[in-house]
Amino acid sequence: MSTDLQTPAPAATQSQNDDILLSVKDLHVWFELKKWGFSHVGWVRAVDNVNFDLKRSEAIAIVGESGCGKSSLMKTLLLLNRPREGQVIFEGKDISRLKGKELKWYRSQVGYVQQDPYGALPPFMPVHRILDEPLVINGVKDKRERQRRIRTALEEVALTPVEDVLNKYPHMLSGGQQQRVVIARAMILEPKLLVADEPVSMLDASVRVEILRLLRKLQEEHNLSVMYITHDLSTVRFFSERIFVMYAGKLVEQTHIEGLLDNPLHPYTVALLTGTSEPDAANARKLKEVPPGEPPSLVNPPAGCRFHPRCAHAIAGVCDVDEPPDFEPVPGHVVKCWLYKEGRTSYPEA
Amino acid sequence: MTDNTLLKVEDLTLYFKTRRGDVQAVDHVDFELPKNKAVVILGESGCGKTSMAKAILRLLPRNVSQYSGKIFIEDQDVMPLSDEEYRRQVRWVKISMVPQAAMNALNPVLRAGDQVAEPAMVHLGVDKAEALELAREMFQRVGVPEDFLTRYPFELSGGMRQRVAIATALITHPQLIVLDEPTSALDLLTQANIMNVLKTIKWETGTSYILITHDIATSSELADKVAVMYAGQIVEVNDADRFFAEPLHPYSQKLMASVPRLHGHDEPDFIPGRPPSLLNPPTSCRFIDRCHLRFDKCSADPPTFFADGHPVKCWLYEKEASDAIIPDSSK
Ligand SMILES: Nc1ncnc2c1ncn2[C@@H]1O[C@H](COP(=O)(O)OP(=O)(O)OP(=O)(O)O)[C@@H](O)[C@H]1O
Ligand SMILES: Nc1ncnc2c1ncn2[C@@H]1O[C@H](COP(=O)(O)OP(=O)(O)OP(=O)(O)O)[C@@H](O)[C@H]1O
Ligand code: SF4
Ligand code: SF4
Ligand SMILES: [Mg+2]
Ligand SMILES: [Mg+2]
Numbered sequence: 002m003s004t005d006l007q008t009p010a011p012a013a014t015q016s017q018n019d020d021i022l023l024s025v026k027d028l029h030v031w032f033e034l035k036k037w038g039f040s041h042v043g044w045v046r047a048v049d050n051v052n053f054d055l056k057r058s059e060a061i062a063i064v065g066e067s068g069c070g071k072s073s074l075m076k077t078l079l080l081l082n083r084p085r086e087g088q089v090i091f092e093g094k095d096i097s098r099l100k101g102k103e104l105k106w107y108r109s110q111v112g113y114v115q116q117d118p119y120g121a122l123p124p125f126m127p128v129h130r131i132l133d134e135p136l137v138i139n140g141v142k143d144k145r146e147r148q149r150r151i152r153t154a155l156e157e158v159a160l161t162p163v164e165d166v167l168n169k170y171p172h173m174l175s176g177g178q179q180q181r182v183v184i185a186r187a188m189i190l191e192p193k194l195l196v197a198d199e200p201v202s203m204l205d206a207s208v209r210v211e212i213l214r215l216l217r218k219l220q221e222e223h224n225l226s227v228m229y230i231t232h233d234l235s236t237v238r239f240f241s242e243r244i245f246v247m248y249a250g251k252l253v254e255q256t257h258i259e260g261l262l263d264n265p266l267h268p269y270t271v272a273l274l275t276g277t278s279e280p281d282a283a284n285a286r287k288l289k290e291v292p293p294g295e296p297p298s299l300v301n302p303p304a305g306c307r308f309h310p311r312c313a314h315a316i317a318g319v320c321d322v323d324e325p326p327d328f329e330p331v332p333g334h335v336v337k338c339w340l341y342k343e344g345r346t347s348y349p350e351a
Numbered sequence: 352m353t354d355n356t357l358l359k360v361e362d363l364t365l366y367f368k369t370r371r372g373d374v375q376a377v378d379h380v381d382f383e384l385p386k387n388k389a390v391v392i393l394g395e396s397g398c399g400k401t402s403m404a405k406a407i408l409r410l411l412p413r414n415v416s417q418y419s420g421k422i423f424i425e426d427q428d429v430m431p432l433s434d435e436e437y438r439r440q441v442r443w444v445k446i447s448m449v450p451q452a453a454m455n456a457l458n459p460v461l462r463a464g465d466q467v468a469e470p471a472m473v474h475l476g477v478d479k480a481e482a483l484e485l486a487r488e489m490f491q492r493v494g495v496p497e498d499f500l501t502r503y504p505f506e507l508s509g510g511m512r513q514r515v516a517i518a519t520a521l522i523t524h525p526q527l528i529v530l531d532e533p534t535s536a537l538d539l540l541t542q543a544n545i546m547n548v549l550k551t552i553k554w555e556t557g558t559s560y561i562l563i564t565h566d567i568a569t570s571s572e573l574a575d576k577v578a579v580m581y582a583g584q585i586v587e588v589n590d591a592d593r594f595f596a597e598p599l600h601p602y603s604q605k606l607m608a609s610v611p612r613l614h615g616h617d618e619p620d621f622i623p624g625r626p627p628s629l630l631n632p633p634t635s636c637r638f639i640d641r642c643h644l645r646f647d648k649c650s651a652d653p654p655t656f657f658a659d660g661h662p663v664k665c666w667l668y669e670k671e672a673s674d675a676i677i678p679d680s681s682k
Contacts, residue, residue: 066538214621
């Protein structure tokens with residue numbers, strides 16, 4: 002943990018297990034949909050009743066398709082969105098109540114690697130200024146100290162020799178190098194939590210592997226907690242702890258990597274696994290069994306289970322009427338699906 | 352060239368003029384595609400995949416400094432054709448293309464059905480009513496509901512827009528469709544659905560494809576053959592069965608090893624370093640700086656050797672050398 006940050010941590014307002022860094026409770030993030038810019042026509046229910054705890058030095062991967070609410074959830078943790086309902090508790094403090102110095106402190110505790118590496122860096126700033134800015138904002142007054150930390154951060158993301166990089170502008174760097182700068186910036190205040198929103202989706206396969214390894218190394222060396230957002234299941238193993246599957250604003254399954262691969266429970270999770278290709282020439286000779294259709298609108302999501310219009314197992318009169326609650330058919334493996342109401346512990350065979 | 356060959360590209364070269372010199376985007380490339388097959392062009396960003404597609408379809412930017420080689424479609428070399436002849440006889444008629452990011456390039460003020468119908472009116476000479484009827488058939492083929500014919504692009508999801516772009520390429524019944532990264536901006540399940548559509552079209556209509564992608568796993572959904580491109584050159588062409596099991600070129604081996612697998616426990620690996628600049632590529636093998644198997648011969652540009660009939664551009668496959676050094680795909 003850094004010692005020279007000028008902003009002190011506020012006192013905890015909620016009692017909580019010390020092991021838990023972040024706790025998300027009944028979180029709802031809705032966006033108002035307006036016509037002509039003012040008259041209300043509805044809500045985009047981007048995050049709907051999400052609950053989870055993140056432990057210290059734990060990594061959670063969130064998988065789901067475009068528009069399911071992954072970024073909206075993360076931006077709420079970063080205070081870029083306001084929740085409509087629910088709480089985000091960080092080290093016992095409700096972050097929506099933080100103000101002034103406390104707020105600054107919180108922001109220094111959470112590093113953010115945003116989606117879209119190409120839009121993430123200001124094009125007119127050289128690397129040393131990009132990294133200096135968060136230090137200045139957080140009151141590290143000593144210039145030598147700031148320089149030292151910029152150096153360390155660049156070394157940690159393997160942008161060496163540091164001299165070659167300091168004065169470069171983003172456009173002079175490759176996609177992979179730009180992403181390393183983004184990661185260095187996220188790490189420079191020595192946060193406890195790193196939010197990485199699709200950190201590799203724009204990169205080539207080989208560069209992807211380099212960046213994922215870098216993130217894992219940082220996690221291990223700094224005991225970081227990580228929220229890793231992706232739509233690519235085959236990379237979740239890199240942070241082989243818990244996996245959440247998100248569909249249309251809901252966490253539909255929460256499990257560990259073994260649970261996901263060996264005993265997937267939610268029909269949507271099964272579809273994602275089936276849809277993920279491994280390089281195999283036999284793939285070209287058969288069709289993939291994937292559900293028809295596309296994820297629903299979040300303005301008028303389907304009643305009952307939001308996956309029911311695409312689900313081969315949908316139970317008429319149940320799935321299209323009542324929203325499934327969380328079931329825990331296997332300890333530590335939680336699923337929102339009516340199939341698991343009566344003690345079933347694995348996905349029904351076809 | 353056998354009767355079964357649809358496309359044969361020989362020595363195809365496309366350089367671009369820039370202030371800093373010529374960009375050797377496509378450098379003396381050869382490959383062949385049989386009828387009703389799909390060849391995948393695999394390679395990292397910037398290696399020249401799109402440029403090669405543009406060279407084949409003669410969709411050239413203004414700053415071309417060299418454009419040469421032969422392109423046979425069935426038995427005809429189309430390179431000597433004038434631009435006008437090429438446009439009337441080849442583009443859309445024999446080969447059409449779904450460009451990179453096509454789903455974002457649809458005309459925003461034209462209804463989806465009208466966009467799909469347009470090439471039929473221009474290239475098949477049918478009237479509007481008939482073209483719309485054909486468009487309706489194409490919508491069915493690619494899995495877009497018929498009532499979307501009258502919708503505008505902004506009213507469609509990304510996946511639906513991409514299907515519309517494919518329908519546009521399909522409507523003139525070309526023998527060959529060039530697909531440039533057709534699914535890379537789409538979601539997993541949408542991707543899988545579109546791959547299903549492309550497969551079904553291939554099986555039902557006998558169409559051939561050139562599929563350009565950097566996504567190795569998804570490429571295996573369509574590939575009969577694989578051509579690997581590195582720094583403007585094709586370094587290996589292989590049957591998909593062989594390629595996905597044991598690729599020949601050291602770059603191909605490294606590329607395959609970088610793919611994360613859902614199942615199985617091998618940790619993916621990365622290729623150290625970066626591809627060379629296409630402004631001044633090395634006169635040696637272009638992969639030399641990153642190659643784990645390089646040896647003394649590699650300081651010269653390798654010609655194409657054949658390993659079990661598959662072309663590989665690597666000194667390891669020169670007869671004497673390959674007896675001495677067996678490439679180790681486990682590294
Ligand atoms: N500021 C906003 N105002 C209105 N709607 C929004 C806003 N931000 C997000 N949304 C909507 O909320 C839904 C969830 O978006 P979000 O960006 O969280 O998805 P995502 O899972 O991150 O998708 P992707 O994989 O494409 O990044 C989408 O329907 C999106 O259009
Ligand atoms: N009109 C042009 N003038 C100059 N250079 C160009 C031009 N078009 C492309 N290039 C360069 O040629 C090289 C090959 O580009 P190309 O677009 O063919 O690559 P690609 O393999 O399709 O990459 P990606 O996977 O990113 O689409 C790149 O270095 C690119 O910058
Ligand atoms: S609750 Fe019903 S519709 Fe939803 S996933 Fe389960 S079986 Fe399918
Ligand atoms: S020619 Fe030499 S350097 Fe080039 S790929 Fe083959 S072994 Fe490697
Ligand atoms: Mg997002
Ligand atoms: Mg391209």
